[in-house]
Amino acid sequence: MLKRTEVPEETMQRMLSYLRELDCMLQNGKETFSSQELAESLHVNPAQVRKDFSYFGEFGTRGVGYDTARLVRELRAILNLDRTWRLALIGVGNIGAALLNNPELQRQGFEIVLAFDNSSRIIGKRFGSVTVEDVSYLVTRIQEERVELAIIATPVSCAQAVADTLIRAGIKGILCFAPCHLQVPKGVRVVPIDIPMALGRLVYRL
Amino acid sequence: MLKRTEVPEETMQRMLSYLRELDCMLQNGKETFSSQELAESLHVNPAQVRKDFSYFGEFGTRGVGYDTARLVRELRAILNLDRTWRLALIGVGNIGAALLNNPELQRQGFEIVLAFDNSSRIIGKRFGSVTVEDVSYLVTRIQEERVELAIIATPVSCAQAVADTLIRAGIKGILCFAPCHLQVPKGVRVVPIDIPMALGRLVYRL
DNA sequence: TCTTGTGAAACGCTTCACAGCA
DNA sequence: TGCTGTGAAGCGTTTCACAAGA
Known part of the structure; x- marks a missing residue:
């Protein structure tokens, strides 16, 4: 996990698109997801998704995946979108x-x-x-x-x-x-x- | 000079911003420019400007620089913007x-x-x-x-x-x-x- | 002398491959 | 067994540095 200042600009932009997609998944009632699933719907590499997340912490459970609601909360906080x-x-x-x-x-x-x-x-x-x-x-x-x-x-x-x-x-x-x-x-x-x-x-x- | 298919996406996007800036220079009556000048107004590296141009041909004159009107024409043609x-x-x-x-x-x-x-x-x-x-x-x-x-x-x-x-x-x-x-x-x-x-x-x- | 055009080095992002864990 | 987290390799872009040429 790197310092916040070393996060690539590209990662930050993808984080925004992850958030948009997860918001949508959440509305569709999808409670968990794997890096594979998120990657497929955005046409990116699953390792890219995991690496992007890992710049900010460990949010998943090995063998299981990620909790959609939690990730939405975490991404909002990371991206400064948990306020007006x-x-x-x-x-x-x-x-x-x-x-x-x-x-x-x-x-x-x-x-x-x-x-x-x-x-x-x-x-x-x-x-x-x-x-x-x-x-x-x-x-x-x-x-x-x-x-x-x-x-x-x-x-x-x-x-x-x-x-x-x-x-x-x-x-x-x-x-x-x-x-x-x-x-x-x-x-x-x-x-x-x-x-x-x-x-x-x-x-x-x- | 690489084949057209090997031109990076980033280069193409910068070409669009070069065109926008040169259009503006032309309106201000600036007849020639150096890679240095264009680079400074867009906050990029002068070598980047020259490398980007070089993917498509040789448009400048050593020791002198580039002809603004000609570059605007060349860029429009390269970017498919010479038509409606x-x-x-x-x-x-x-x-x-x-x-x-x-x-x-x-x-x-x-x-x-x-x-x-x-x-x-x-x-x-x-x-x-x-x-x-x-x-x-x-x-x-x-x-x-x-x-x-x-x-x-x-x-x-x-x-x-x-x-x-x-x-x-x-x-x-x-x-x-x-x-x-x-x-x-x-x-x-x-x-x-x-x-x-x-x-x-x-x-x-x- | 000045600025272009460009190989080569440097750099940074992406992808792989696998250890770590539930 | 299955999916995450991540060091290291791979790869593409940027920057350097200098030869070429007006």
């Missing part, structure tokens, strides 16, 4: 509005509590319990509400400026839908969701 | 509608020409030149329109069934927004965009 995270959304266009209307996020423990835009046609609109505010108040409001994560859903043209402002406000993680590379200081994590790039991956050698 | 791709969208909820309204996709060469839903409240709605059709006609319409790519933006509960239908219709690539693992035969490419999972990556070790 409060998010700010910047840019309430088509994608931003889709995120505000998406109940799946809340169910997974991610709650958008602040939304910002720079257009007077959008500021003041309500989405459930969230009212869109003027982006000028970004820093103050994020600090008031003690929000740690943000979603950038603005056009590329203002994404970097928004990111800079978010960092001044103390944001530590940014999910970015703008198809551009953000420059951020160390200690700030950026996860990009670039739809044109995803389509690009799709058509390579098709 | 026609897409079918299945599921016109919040995300689906956001995609239909997103002009960025068209600008990048991806045109949604068919949209399907199973709800009578949505079937018949128009988005630009696209009218939402009944998902029952999926196979016929995809074959009529000779569409090769599809976007699944349905709930998880019907994503796999939709994927199975798409495969019967001859679809070769699927961009999937439903947060679940699709089972597809060899020869069909799936690129997942899982927003809860992306948020999960964001909060690991935060």
Whole structure:
């Protein structure tokens, strides 16, 4: 069992997909599973599953397998998903509005509590319990509400400026839908969701 | 220079980010660049940039660097992005509608020409030149329109069934927004965009 | 002199193979 | 007997370091 800092990024990402699959198994009433079974449904190697788990501890019983409910609990704790995270959304266009209307996020423990835009046609609109505010108040409001994560859903043209402002406000993680590379200081994590790039991956050698 | 089949997946993904960055450089009037410069703006190693390029040919001039416009052309050709791709969208909820309204996709060469839903409240709605059709006609319409790519933006509960239908219709690539693992035969490419999972990556070790 | 293109070394992830245990 | 946990081998990617060439 290695130190937490030596866990490969790839392992962490697979842990997320294991959790998603085990959640599903649990709903289907499957109480235990073997590394073999989990591996098959995700098309990975069973040894990979066991090695990934072993970075964080010993969760199984030799000769038997793993307890589904326990593993779900353990994975949630490892991945920091055993709490609710409060998010700010910047840019309430088509994608931003889709995120505000998406109940799946809340169910997974991610709650958008602040939304910002720079257009007077959008500021003041309500989405459930969230009212869109003027982006000028970004820093103050994020600090008031003690929000740690943000979603950038603005056009590329203002994404970097928004990111800079978010960092001044103390944001530590940014999910970015703008198809551009953000420059951020160390200690700030950026996860990009670039739809044109995803389509690009799709058509390579098709 | 290796055979095209031996190019690592990672290289292909970086090629997409190189293209995005060079497009941007070109708009800013930067006519040439060195591997050093490109590497710095994307936080990768300059040797990595040169090695990636070298899988596909020799595009630079020693002592000078690379011609931006030429590289953009070469990369587009390598990545199959020097043509327009026609897409079918299945599921016109919040995300689906956001995609239909997103002009960025068209600008990048991806045109949604068919949209399907199973709800009578949505079937018949128009988005630009696209009218939402009944998902029952999926196979016929995809074959009529000779569409090769599809976007699944349905709930998880019907994503796999939709994927199975798409495969019967001859679809070769699927961009999937439903947060679940699709089972597809060899020869069909799936690129997942899982927003809860992306948020999960964001909060690991935060 | 400067930057590319590339073998070779270094590195890190994946897979194997088997000891350890229920 | 059966499945886990894991050291070690295997393998693919990244980085180095330098020859080649403008």
